[in-house]
Amino acid sequence: MTDPTSELPTHTVENQPGPRVAELWRDAALQDGLAAHRGDIAAARGLAQALSQPQMQEAGRQANRHAPQLRLFDAAGRRLDEVEFHPSYHWLLGLGLEHGYAACAWEDGARGGHVTHAAMVYLMNQVEPGVCCPMTMTYAAVPAMSADAALAQSWVPKLTARHYDPSVVPLSGKTAATLGMAMTEKQGGSDVRANTTRAEPDGDDYRLFGHKWFCSAPMSDGFLTLAQAPGGLTCFLVPRWLEDGSRNAIHLMRLKDKLGNRANASAEIEYHGAFAHRLGEEGQGVRTIIEMVHHTRLDTAVAPAGLMRAALGEALHWCAGRSAFQRRLIDQPLMRAVLADLALDVEGALALGLRVAAAYDDPDQRPFARIAVALAKFLNNKRAPGVIYECMEALGGMGFVEDTPMPQLYREAPLNSIWEGSGNVICLDVLRTLAREPEASEALIHELRSVLGADARYDQALAEHARLWSSPAGEAEARLFTERTATLLTAAALIKTAPSAVAEGYVASRVIGDRGHVAGTVSGLDVDAILARVMPSGSG
Known part of the structure; x- marks a missing residue:
């Protein structure tokens, strides 16, 4: 690679440090902490070294500079409700998932699983924090899935697959999946018991009607959400794509124009009879x-x-x-x-x-x-x-x-x-x-x-x-x-x-x-x- 020119027509560029080459593994505090708490040093080192490559540093900059774009309709006016991301976003998200960001805490026999996961959170945030949101929620959804053995059997293996599959297909056709969250509503904020989204029984499952003020990572394969069922505030798993190949009735209204975290999309959504699985008992949503x-x-x-x-x-x-x-x-x-x-x-x-x-x-x-x-x-x-x-x-x-x-x-x-x-x-x-x-x-x-x-x-x-x-x-x-x-x-x-x-x-x-x-x-x-x-x- 040819170095940039320092001899300019009017002056010589000097006393200006060159671009920083990150050495993320050269971190005594991280290494000491992993050793003290029995984290997987080899796994953390592998991710640190991968993220320290110049192309990954550049990917972080590109993912942040090229904001996600909302595509509500196709050219013929049919609903898409999709979000397009810069290729660097997908690249970084795949890197994190493949190194075990969402999986290592849940793998049998893993050494210091949550400690290793925390080290990966620390490392990824140094390069591009926006891609961490879907990985964090995917990691965090795994223990919540234990509320329903059948749903856990279908979802957990793909949430912990150490792979990234961005394809727009139902869960059964995916090699890996990500999971998001949609809880907050305008009138309640952190007071989720004030939620007004309603859940109507539909056989063994439900249909959701309502609005969510913040939906994190709206291109996830599913979302955990809260709605008022006949028995009270209840947790639901809402798949993004239905098994018959159709799109679930989750309408993206707009993307938030955020101060930071710009590589990641956060959306306002509406449920228009969206199909949902109940997760846990009615009234036990929180x-x-x-x-x-x-x-x-x-x-x-x-x-x-x-x-x-x-x-x-x-x-x-x-x-x-x-x-x-x-x-x-x-x-x-x-x-x-x-x-x-x-x-x-x-x-x-x-x-x-x-x-x-x-x-x-x-x-x-x-x-x-x-x-x-x-x-x-x-x-x-x-x-x-x-x-x-x-x-x-x-x-x-x-x-x-x-x-x-x-x-x-x-x-x-x-x-x-x-x-x-x-x-x-x-x-x-x-x-x-x-x-x-x-x-x-x-x-x-x-x-x-x-x-x-x-x-x-x-x-x-x-x-x-x-x-x-x-x-x-x-x-x-x-x-x-x-x-x-x-x-x-x-x-x-x-x-x-x-x-x-x-x-x-x-x-x-x-x-x-x-x-x-x-x-x-x-x-x-x-x-x-x-x-x-x-x-x-x-x-x-």
């Missing part, structure tokens, strides 16, 4: 679909770690390749302080995400997983926009330009906090869980106490937090309680798996609060040791 929500929540907790890591990688690359005032940016003390501070949030988010994923792999830790995933989702997503912005600023004006990944990452930063229940919903869920599920509260306290003695400052902070615990927070204080609890839990995860420079730095700057309100306003960090774990190779 209880049935909560299994899917519980697993999508894991991905929304891990994804921001990937977004932050991608942004940090860009900032480090730029600072290592650009000089100002006769010194490389990466050698200047103030810039190093900022980058090291940001690195602590990235390491903390990943460590907490992998610890939660490990709890998903152990049935005995389900109570802990139930509460910890909510804490991880809240804190990691609240950290992401600020971290990504600071990384953008490290690039100066170029960070604001679409030639770099920074604008895409910044637009993506709010999504995972909003999806499936925004910050307030999560905080109230934390309070309810601790009040109503004693085993979850006990498991969380046990985890927080498991590192006592390793850092006196942590011990003191936990003791002070315990006093809040003994006097339950009201709803108005739910964010403060959730943030403090999640920060302590992150520190505990780092104390167990990260080098002392990282764990002690996190405790000093986050747990005891000896810092300002912006990045780089903390002293006493072992900056060299922290940055050594995240610096790109050959950058010094």
Whole structure:
């Protein structure tokens, strides 16, 4: 490949770093976390190396820049209700599914299945987060399918097939399938019990009538959805294509014009007598679909770690390749302080995400997983926009330009906090869980106490937090309680798996609060040791 020309008629291009070549496997925090939690290192390495190829990095850019297109009708005016995607979207989606993104957590004998899955979420989000949506929902739908043995027998083998089949044919003709979700309605939002979509019995099955305000990944082969049946709010599986070869009566009304996540389509849909299988008992819709929500929540907790890591990688690359005032940016003390501070949030988010994923792999830790995933989702997503912005600023004006990944990452930063229940919903869920599920509260306290003695400052902070615990927070204080609890839990995860420079730095700057309100306003960090774990190779 011929290098671009640096000698231009008016000037020579210099002091401009070349394009970043991502080395996603060169990630000490990821490797340490996989080892600590018995993840499949070979599987994660394989995906990381595939995603690090220049053509995959370019595919991510193309998938994001070429938005999906809605095709409601064919040339003759017949309904299609299809969405067209750029070929790069299909390429990346196929890569993720073939490496086991949706399957590895459910395969018999898989090593650290959910931990490995979480690592793949982290890696894919560094390249193109939009393609993760259909893969996450496909992964998360598997446990929900256990509510009906016959449906599970038909669907689960194809949801976990390690293959991507985008063909427009019924399930019986597919080698693999994806599954989406359509729950939210205009009048209810997160309050799904306010749904008005109705389900009318039709023999052993049902017909659905109504509207869904958000339908994620509308070209999936089926959707889990909620509707009011005669016995109350019920979960249904709605196939996209019927076995007689016809299209189900799911009408796409429009695609959402979203801030970010642009490679993925999100639609408003209407059911016009759409054929549906009941999943679980009538009136038990929330209880049935909560299994899917519980697993999508894991991905929304891990994804921001990937977004932050991608942004940090860009900032480090730029600072290592650009000089100002006769010194490389990466050698200047103030810039190093900022980058090291940001690195602590990235390491903390990943460590907490992998610890939660490990709890998903152990049935005995389900109570802990139930509460910890909510804490991880809240804190990691609240950290992401600020971290990504600071990384953008490290690039100066170029960070604001679409030639770099920074604008895409910044637009993506709010999504995972909003999806499936925004910050307030999560905080109230934390309070309810601790009040109503004693085993979850006990498991969380046990985890927080498991590192006592390793850092006196942590011990003191936990003791002070315990006093809040003994006097339950009201709803108005739910964010403060959730943030403090999640920060302590992150520190505990780092104390167990990260080098002392990282764990002690996190405790000093986050747990005891000896810092300002912006990045780089903390002293006493072992900056060299922290940055050594995240610096790109050959950058010094």
